[in-house]
Amino acid sequence: MTSLDMTFVRSQFPAFAQDLTASHAFFENAGGSYPCAQVVDRLHRFYTERKVQPYGPYPAAQAGGAEMDEARARLAAMMGVAGPQVSFGPSTSANTYVLAQAVRQWLRGANAAIVVTNQDHEANSGVWRRLADEGIEVREWQIDPVTGSLDPAGLAALLADGRVKLVAFPHCSNVVAEINDVSAICEIARAAGARTVVDGVSYAPHGFPDFPGLGCDVYLFSAYKTYGPHQGIMVITEDFGAELPAQGHSFNAGSLYKRFTPAGPDHAQIAACAGMADYIDALHAHHFAPEADPAARNRAVHGLMRAQEVAAVAPLLDYLAARNDLRLLGPRRAEDRAPTVAVAFDRAAEPISEALGREGIACWAGDFYAVRPLEAMGVDLGRGVLRMSLAHYTSAEDVARLIAALDRVL
Incomplete structure (x- = not known):
């Protein structure tokens, strides 16, 4: 091996x-x-050669926009999704907050429930719990107080009445560290008619997600914990992204990666995120035979x-x-x-x-x-x-x- x-x-x-x-x-x-060096080099190049409003009709702007597009396309291909499914934001906490506002509107008046865990970092717990203020029932999937584990049987019981529309849970906790079986949990939730949001911040540094293989509707992680700049990255299925109310500018609602970006993204850091894909490719080229599929x-x-x-x-x-x-x-x-x-x-x-x-x-x-x-x-x-x-x-x-x-x- x-x-x-x-x-x-x-x-x-x-x-x-x-x-x-x-x-x-x-x-x-x-x-x-x-x-990684690839990220540092791209960030330095952007700030020294392309730090202008991207996509404009002149060379520096075109180069900057192309690098931003490259980052989205390369990361998407690496994770097995289409480019528009990848959204950038200032942090995972901010991305989760924006997503929760969309869910708040989506479930308003629906007599619905959501499930959260007490294994999470507060960013993937507190924003969902506050939806109780909107009349959305919040149910807690609780960990074993000795081991810190989440028992899937406990989730099944919470889903039994069919009112749960969303389950938010971590790929792994930032203190318990047990790797949860994301695909199995998502299958349980999907069978009960619930969408799934996975906080991958504490797992993605140990391997970028194979999004289709996980089977979740949303996966969130942080570039600054995955060898990149200080950005949050969200991957969302196209159908769930279209179903949720847009949170960005109204005229951008038709673009999946802009629907949940209410503020202008950091251009240089988005472009530098392509360096994370450069690094994964460099590791692969050094250790394995050539492979065309990212x-x-x-x-x-x-x-x-x-x-x-x-x-x-x-x-x-x-x-x-x-x-x-x-x-x-x-x-x-x-x-x-x-x-x-x-x-x-x-x-x-x-x-x-x-x-x-x-x-x-x-x-x-x-x-x-x-x-x-x-x-x-x-x-x-x-x-x-x-x-x-x-x-x-x-x-x-x-x-x-x-x-x-x-x-x-x-």
Whole structure:
């Protein structure tokens, strides 16, 4: 089986060659990944050569517009969808908020219900819960307070009366990290007549989605956590996008990717997002025989990333599970989770992250906007959790360095 060439991978990220960032082993990837060189180069080129209103009748404007179009087309092909299905926005939180406003209008007066979970980051929970103010019933699919898992049987019970029109849930939680079976959950919801919105922010860094394979109606993730600029990306099915009321300018309602973009997008960052596709293609070209289908290239690279992460995080999980002075949240098996590892202590976690910083380890502590799952699992929010998050570019040496530092600090 092909394995990830870590020397090649790390050569694609300028941060590993900079004194300030290279001085620490980086375990704050869930907060934001390093950008790949392809993104940095495109962003620099746009700001130096194309920073004008795009699509105008002159060369710089034409070049800028073409790069924006390229980003949408390349990412769409990579994820197996049509270009108009991909919308950009300032963040996933903002994209989810706009989507919720469309759903608010869609369900107004319909005697309908929606389902949310208490496993989510607040961005994919709070905006949906506020729809209760419009008379829409909000039902909560609750996690197991010990494991943090979502049981599909619990969802089926919530859907039984046929009134649920939408289910919002995470691909994986940013603190529990268990990888939910998106396709199975979407099949349950679809059989009950409900649409599905998946928060992929905490999973997409570990492999860009194969949207048709997941079977959801909406998938949201953040470019700045997937080696790109600070943009939110939303993928939506064409039929659901057409069914929801438009939230952008009225004269743009006929364009699917503009229907849910009420404010002007950041042109330079959209153009730079093509660099994420450049990076996936570079990984594929380095590791595999040529492949014409961008979605097939993405799936192959996804597998490479996951295999590297599973191998890298396993020693950390084993080390933490063997200690009796902390609580490891989420699955113990690396194969069952994203490599985002949160632990709770009988004391405040932030001083521990600060001590690790002095040991050359970059990570953080707090609630990470995951207040609901932490409360449900009995974690003291005043103490928070220590979170150590890996990406595919995290080396075995980085993990060994983290374990040694934890030993000294704890």
